Amino acid sequence: MTAEALIAFRGVGKTFTVGDRVVEAVRSIDLDVRRGEFVTLVGPSGCGKSTLLNMTAGLFAPSSGTVQYDGGPVTGVNLRTGYMTQSDHLLPWRTVAANIQVPLEIHGRPRGEMRDRVAALMELVGLAGFEKSYPSQLSGGMRKRAALARLLAYDPETLLLDEPFAALDAQLRLNMQIELLRLSRQLNKTVLFVTHDLDEAAALCDRCVVFSGRPGTIRAVLDSPLPRDRDLLRLRHDGRYVALAAELWDMITPMLTQTRGESS
Amino acid sequence: MTSEITPTRMVVYRLILAMAILVAWELASGRLIAEFFVSKPSAILAAFRRLIVSGDLFFHAAVTASEAFAGFIIGGTIGIAAGVLLGRSTFLADLLQPFILAFYSLPKIALAPLFVLWIGIGMSMKIVLTATVVFFLVFLNTFTGVRSVSRELVTIVRLMGANERHVLGKIVLPSAITWVFAGLRISVPYALIGAIVGELIAANRGLGFVLASASGQFDTAGVFAALIAIMMLAFSLNAMVRIAERKLMPWKISEATREVTI
Ligand SMILES: Nc1ncnc2c1ncn2[C@@H]1O[C@H](COP(=O)(O)OP(=O)(O)O)[C@@H](O)[C@H]1O
Ligand SMILES: [Mg+2]
Numbered sequence: 412m413t414a415e416a417l418i419a420f421r422g423v424g425k426t427f428t429v430g431d432r433v434v435e436a437v438r439s440i441d442l443d444v445r446r447g448e449f450v451t452l453v454g455p456s457g458c459g460k461s462t463l464l465n466m467t468a469g470l471f472a473p474s475s476g477t478v479q480y481d482g483g484p485v486t487g488v489n490l491r492t493g494y495m496t497q498s499d500h501l502l503p504w505r506t507v508a509a510n511i512q513v514p515l516e517i518h519g520r521p522r523g524e525m526r527d528r529v530a531a532l533m534e535l536v537g538l539a540g541f542e543k544s545y546p547s548q549l550s551g552g553m554r555k556r557a558a559l560a561r562l563l564a565y566d567p568e569t570l571l572l573d574e575p576f577a578a579l580d581a582q583l584r585l586n587m588q589i590e591l592l593r594l595s596r597q598l599n600k601t602v603l604f605v606t607h608d609l610d611e612a613a614a615l616c617d618r619c620v621v622f623s624g625r626p627g628t629i630r631a632v633l634d635s636p637l638p639r640d641r642d643l644l645r646l647r648h649d650g651r652y653v654a655l656a657a658e659l660w661d662m663i664t665p666m667l668t669q670t671r672g673e674s675s
Numbered sequence: 676m677t678s679e680i681t682p683t684r685m686v687v688y689r690l691i692l693a694m695a696i697l698v699a700w701e702l703a704s705g706r707l708i709a710e711f712f713v714s715k716p717s718a719i720l721a722a723f724r725r726l727i728v729s730g731d732l733f734f735h736a737a738v739t740a741s742e743a744f745a746g747f748i749i750g751g752t753i754g755i756a757a758g759v760l761l762g763r764s765t766f767l768a769d770l771l772q773p774f775i776l777a778f779y780s781l782p783k784i785a786l787a788p789l790f791v792l793w794i795g796i797g798m799s800m801k802i803v804l805t806a807t808v809v810f811f812l813v814f815l816n817t818f819t820g821v822r823s824v825s826r827e828l829v830t831i832v833r834l835m836g837a838n839e840r841h842v843l844g845k846i847v848l849p850s851a852i853t854w855v856f857a858g859l860r861i862s863v864p865y866a867l868i869g870a871i872v873g874e875l876i877a878a879n880r881g882l883g884f885v886l887a888s889a890s891g892q893f894d895t896a897g898v899f900a901a902l903i904a905i906m907m908l909a910f911s912l913n914a915m916v917r918i919a920e921r922k923l924m925p926w927k928i929s930e931a932t933r934e935v936t937i
Contacts, residue, residue: 488833500831504849504926514835545926565835
């Protein structure tokens, strides 16, 4: 490890108590994420991926261990992270454009700047023409894109993305992946990206963290052999990508049959 | 769409029903039931016309409307403010809960004699009575609305760096406004109850006064004419709330008119 970690999980465990039911979501997680790194998280559902993002955002503290951000423990809401949660959480009483504008209003940006920025972001996520629509009038995929635009509007240092492209069709997803990768490289963003799409995880990552559940523990951390600047359109023909994706598949499929065996 | 009946058709059906009721009333009056008790549409219309021609209707309706409206605005405003304050402050809500419940269980109309003692029988007494009634309804609805604000949405904007003022203005108020309007809508008839009961108890003007004096003179047609005027007043107050609702909650229109998907 060369540079110091921006985000560091040190022996992190989290246990939820709901009524008299106790759920251990994750156990002894040790992970360092460097500044500017794109890390994807994969693993069976319920293995605590969202929980790790929540703790990075400071929504709750770990039950054991510490989550460190830029050298200090995360205490309370972590304003240096932007979080796109699994559900879009758009404000139903605001139009799409007004939703994207919320963070700009909070940061007291001048009116003209807000308008230009919102227009550019709507264009970027392919929602131009839907400025005046309310979230209830959009499809699930469009709402996700609006939430992504809102996240990009406030330009946080670290992006926490929880299955951001899950509801998109293949074409749109590829476009969004390209844009996200381009933006995060250009602005040197640190990204924690949860996905259940292993090809996506392999395509985007500098490193891919594979979890096994439950409780969620880190099964493996794979380094991507791909260069930081890569052409997602040509990846299918890149032997290194194909090998990485295959390795992920080989790790995850035994867990799938295992969970299927559990539930039957 | 399952229903085949167009809106215009429905209006026609309703008119037919109304006509049928009026005709039955007119025919039954004096034949099946003594006219003294139920009057009849033609006599009520005549009484109503007299009220209009003499200018009495507008004078008294204006008095009642101003009382109801002023009480509605004052009670509504204080109710919203108190609802937001207590909704956001658990300490205050806990502190005041038993007192509020005690007051809530009291029929507010029973306070009328007290208000007469305090501020006399003028319009301000009706305004205070109306405001008291409206306050509780709007307060409780606003409080519930503020309490049921999505914690996820609050967290989302906190992550964007929002302070308490932002949270209030961007999340709490817009999401509670549905509840606020529910409170305002159910308050309309109560606002009129406040104003009219106040006038029935003690007044020399207002539709409640017209009602009481017509009844005192055994003028059944006059009583019904006054009731019709009160109904029309309620109708216009309701319409005002509805218009404000549409203006302030445009997203509700889009939610209501969109096709159902699940
Ligand atoms: N707020 C919460 N309260 C109670 N249990 C929770 C909460 N969040 C997550 N869990 C539990 O923790 C486990 C991990 O959840 P989560 O982090 O959402 O997994 P993933 O995102 O990997 O699917 C699950 O068993 C889930 O039920
Ligand atoms: Mg999850």
